[in-house]
Amino acid sequence: MGWQPIETAPKDWSAILLYEEDANRNNEVGEGYFAPSTYGGDDCWRWTCTERANPSHWMPLPKPPTEDE
Numbered sequence: 001m002g003w004q005p006i007e008t009a010p011k012d013w014s015a016i017l018l019y020e021e022d023a024n025r026n027n028e029v030g031e032g033y034f035a036p037s038t039y040g041g042d043d044c045w046r047w048t049c050t051e052r053a054n055p056s057h058w059m060p061l062p063k064p065p066t067e068d069e
Helices: none
Strands: 017-019 027-036 044-047 056-059
Touching: none
Parallel strands: none
Antiparallel strands: 017 027, 017 056, 027 044
């Protein structure tokens, strides 16, 4: 499973990889999630550091390594 359009991403607080094309950030990739407006704010994508994100694509986080790796 490769990069997918952000419109297809889960919106249930799941941690996923986000891709954001931004001239100031040089195309950032990092862990993030969708934060619904459950606490009175706006629905939005966020990097795990709570900064707002504007991603165009997403993909699942990779599986953790096993003892053999």
